[in-house]
Amino acid sequence: MFKFLLKRAALTIPTFFALMFVTFVAIRLVPGDPVEVRTGERGISPERLAQFRHELGLDQPVWKQFLDYVWQLLHGDFGTSIVTNERVLTEFFQLFPATLELSFFAMLFAIGIGIPAGVIAALKRGSIFDQTLMGISLTGFSMPIFWWGLLLIMLVAERWGLTPVSGRIDLIRFYFEPVTGFMLIDSLLSDQPGAFWSALHHLVLPAIVLGTVPLATLARMTRSSMLEVLSEDYVRTARAKGLSTFRVIGVHALRNALIPVVTIIGLQVGSLMAGAVLTETIFSWPGVGKWLIESIGRRDYPALQGGILLISSVVIIVNLTVDILYGTINPRIRHGR
Amino acid sequence: MKTAQRSGLAALALSAVLMASTGLSAKTLVYCSEGSPENFTPALNTTGTSFDAARPVYNQLVEFERGTTKVIPGLAESWTVSPDGLTITFKLRKGVKWHTVTGFKPTRDFNADDVLFSFNRQWKTDHPYYKVSGGKYDYFNDMDMPKLLKSIEKKDDYTVVMTLAEPNAPMLANLAMDFATIQSAEFAEQLLKAGKPEQFDQIPVGTGPFSFVAYQKDAVIRYKANKEFWGEKPKIDDLVYAITPDPTARYSKLKSGECHFVPYPRPADLAEMQKDPQLQVINQPGLNIAYWAFNTQKKPFDDKRVRQALNMGIDKAAIVKDVYLGAGQAAKNLIPPTLWGYNDKVQDYPYDPEKAKAMLKEAGVTTPLDIDLWYMPVQRPYNPNAKRIAEMMQADLAKLGINAKLVTYEWGEYRKRAQQGEAMTVQLGWTGDNGDPDNFFFLRGCAAARPGGQNLSKWCNKEYDDRLNKAKTLADPAARAKLYEEMQVIEHDEAPDMKIAHSIVYEVMRKGVTGYKQSPLGGHKFNGVDVQ
Amino acid sequence: MAADISVVDTAPAIPAPAGPLRAFWASFSENRGAVIGMLVLLLIVLLAVFAPLVAPYSPTEQFREFSKLPPAWSEGGDWRYVLGTDALGRDMLSRLVYGARVSLFIGLAVMVVSVAVGVALGLVAAFAGGITDVAIMRVMDLIISVPGLVLAILIVSVLGPSLANTIVAVTIVFLPRYVRLVRASAMGEIGKDYVTAARVAGVGRLRLMASTVLPNCLAPLIVQAALGVSEAILEAAALGFLGLGAQPPTPEWGSMLADSREFIRSNPWIVTLPGLAILVTVISINLMGDGLRDALDPKLKRS
Secondary structure (H helix, E strand, O other): OHHHHHHHHHHHHHHHHHHHHHHHHHHHHOOOOHHHHOOOOOOOOHHHHHHHHHHOOOOOOHHHHHHHHHHHHHOOOOOEOOOOOOEHHHHHHHHHHHHHHHHHHHHHHHHHHHHHHHHHHHHOOOOHHHHHHHHHHHHHHOOOHHHHHHHHHHHHHHHOOOOOOOOOOOOOOOOOOOOOOOHHHHHHHOOOOOHHHHHHHHHHHHHHHHHHHHHHHHHHHHHHHHHHHHHOHHHHHHHHOOOOHHHHHHHHHHHHHHHHHHHHHHHHHHHHHHHHHHHHHHHOOOOHHHHHHHHHHHOOHHHHHHHHHHHHHHHHHHHHHHHHHHHHHOOOOOOOO | OHHHHHHHHHHHHHHHHHOOOOOOOOOEEEEEEOOOOOOOOHHHOOOHHHHHHHOOOOOEOEEEOOOOOOEEEOOEEEEEEOOOOOEEEEEEOOOOOOOOEOOEOOOOOOOHHHHHHHHHHHHOOOOOOOOHHHOOOHHHHHOOHHHHEEEEEEEEOOEEEEEEOOOOOOHHHHHOOHHHEOOOHHHHHHHHHHOOHHHHHOOOOOOOOEEEEEEEOOOEEEEEEOOOOOOOOOOOOEEEEEEOOOHHHHHHHHHOOOOOEEEOOOHHHHHHHHHOOOEEEEEEEOOEEEEEEEOOOOOOOOOHHHHHHHHHHOOHHHHHHHOOOOOEEEOOOOOOOOOOOOOOOOOOOOOOHHHHHHHHHHOOOOOOEEEEEEOOOOOEOOEOOHHHHHHHHHHHHHHOOEEEEEEOOOHHHHHHHHHHOOOOEEEEEEEOOOOOOHHHHHHHOOHHHOOOOOOOOOOOOHHHHHHHHHHHHOOOHHHHHHHHHHHHHHHHHHOOEEEEEEEEEEEEEEOOEEOOOOOOOOOOOOOOOEEO | OOOOOOOOOOHHHOOOOOOHHHHHHHHHHHOHHHHHHHHHHHHHHHHHHOHHHHOOOOOOOOOHHHOOOOOOOOOOOEOOEOOOEOOOOOEHHHHHHHHHHHHHHHHHHHHHHHHHHHHHHHHHHHHHOHHHHHHHHHHHHHHHHOOHHHHHHHHHHHHOOOHHHHHHHHHHHHHHHHHHHHHHHHHHHHOOHHHHHHHHOOOOHHHHHHHHHHHHOHHHHHHHHHHHHHHHHHHHHHHHHOOOOOOOOOOOHHHHHHHOHHHOOOOHHHHHHHHHHHHHHHHHHHHHHHHHHHHHOHHHHHO
């Protein structure tokens, strides 16, 4: 087991280095210049431009810049944002909790509704419920979420006034210093009555928008996985033996049906991050997705580079964890079936 | 959980006292700002968003009066200009207290050392703070300060003498700009000793009406009223900037009461906003211009008749209606009508495609003519949607037999290429910095026509340029105004560009907000503002 | 709709081979959702192909005096502009119809290119083995580890926003799934006796790849490709929404949506219609894809 784990982890190291190199080169190929882009209409004299490029090390050959960068990284230094002069790592960890909180609740929403719905649909295959659910989930699966987000804001938040439009908490009523960066936790720590509910209230709509596609995917997956398990011999046997339906489904079928679903949940993390880019943009959510998009706009090389690297690392680590988890649940994988 | 409940009561009482956020007497104004500041040192920044974030905290030697471009005393109580225009002596205000923030408690009042520190940081390359936080002092350099300044000296603790290299009429207006903000030398020194000078630009310590409390990137900036402020006292207790980049979201938050004041509303929403009894909508012509420059060094735009023809071939009224959606007025001069020196006698070119066609023919232009038309990839204060304008121009030009190819680049690249003179026709614009007409007219001067210069028409006209240079050295505004009026006539006839529009800047607030004055320079200031 | 997207136990019901196409059709037409999806898609394709005949106006013609008209049936509408007009007075119906061309073209182009390149790389990886295999698969891992949209944005930023570059970016993002699929099924086939036999008999490598291995992974490939079209449309629309897609005045649905975002309150239909067009197209492709999967490869029904 340990060997498998080690081998699997070792495989990601070259990926990580290649990622570092490719993003580094790609970002430098992006037309434009971090110094130029901030000067707006007025422009900058060639001498001053040359001076700043020198100070940022942009006048060095790319390979040298890259080696410097790798050296920095090995010392745990992700560089300093050109725009804000903050350390990239500091900025990332200021914003990442917001993304994590949003993604977590989106996933919770997706799992909480998707799996039970999928199970029920499988059990009542062909019923109205099943057909409706599959129709809805196909729609959710096909949804352009940027449009969905705009639509929900317009209806739920504005027309019906059920949720706030954007932001993470009611700023007029509550103020506390961030401790963990997770608004829900911080609001509890702050001891201000109502703060937690306000934070939760602000989280609902973005989480629904981000969770829509995973929800649809999970519902579909769970349903078909469940159907397959139900048709397998041991379940049929169990049923034939007169074991209660509840026991059969709850204990035997569900457990086996959920194995592929767990993998899917893990694999959703990558697309969740991509979805976060759009969702955060629409909801003015102070997370890393929006930050990345803005960094591209400002040609903030260190922030962009560090951001992509960090987010990808998260994805790589999650995928690795899923692999390992899957290996644990399903030993056949380990022995290379 | 139990401890949480128990301490909850205490915290409630505490929060009422400390934050005064739930108490009855506390007044919080929430301003839904459009973005995150880069940092809190205006000298380092170029965006209005960053300036707005620093403005509650800071003062300058001289300032623009709230709601006007008039220069009034700030941290300098008074000043005298020598007869030759080369020396300015500032008498500083006494008893001005610096803010106390977490990690810094001032031991002395504001004095001349702070003034020297603030200018020398941007000016002297060997200053210990010169390189801190990237050290790009764009405005200081753009306003030609290194060339204009000869020396800044401290005569005593409350007297500063500034010597200029040449007389310069717009200098005082320059000093009222954000880059000339006065920061605390003592705080800077303390951080330098602690080895953390870069924190100086993240934690603003100023003398202004509000002191800084906290900033959470992309989320919120908090300030509290400075009870000891020397000038117009703030009427609210807490000022909150809720960072909300999306204009639709800003509007919705305004409606739901999540914010009190919103800048840059979407023109499309204005009609609805104006009907809402909960809201008040104010507007003012912006100090800006959007133009479409013709590169006079490229054929056929070297011919004045072609340039005039294009001026007649574009339906400007339609652009103002469909792109500005009412938040703009058609422009005929480079400067907006609110600025002194504006020549209202200039008659704009009429929209007349037939005449335009005839003039093109007369100029020997054979159609179909292929040109390129550049549009900015970004929204600017003077131009809500360059892409949409370009699409409309393209349609209008097609009627003249001109095929316009739409071209754009990444924003920094766009401006650089345009300034190099690569474009045939190019949209751009300008936002005034200090309310001086020279700050606009230099855009068509010969000095700016060099490759890389800001004159995108690359148009150099001696008549125009002589007047431009002369006006700069005159102290008498009336004499300057006369020269500027003549220049507008010359420029109109030569038509190096088509003026598109001056935007009208709208701001929206809830009914209970009183005492706000809109700045023609576009910034936001909240002392003197009250909320019910 | 979607009555039996993934019914498992109808699989053995497929009758004895009566011509693969007929068997396929028999199975496909059993799925009501798939048929509906196909019909809707067919309609969209026809609209796109005959856009110049169907659309009442040119998609770029501006009727300035009629800007921002609501759809004809609502108050203030005008029957000359059935679905209303956009901010510049361009006919929405015409733009949507022409937009179908753009979106379908993006979807198809991405699918064709990524399938072609993916198949080639996958086969090469499987047959060459060794270093080549490792190199190709590591690159694919790399692509997968960056969130798709972020990668696409980065690529478009490098190449500059345009229709062609949107296609390139989305293609790269989608490549790994085809490579992995083809490699995996090729690896499965390589060890089998008939391949070894063919090899021993002196069948050339290329022919071996093309004639023996490829047909065996065709079914999952087709299914994946069909679903790939819809995903490509979504991805391209997202890029368009972020202002990085097709440039004006091309009527791409995503950029139409982005352009009109400011009117979401005052004139919601300008924003609603392009989104609806995307949704309907993607749903119909997905419905059809589900049907294809069920019909082509019963084994695949669960994924």
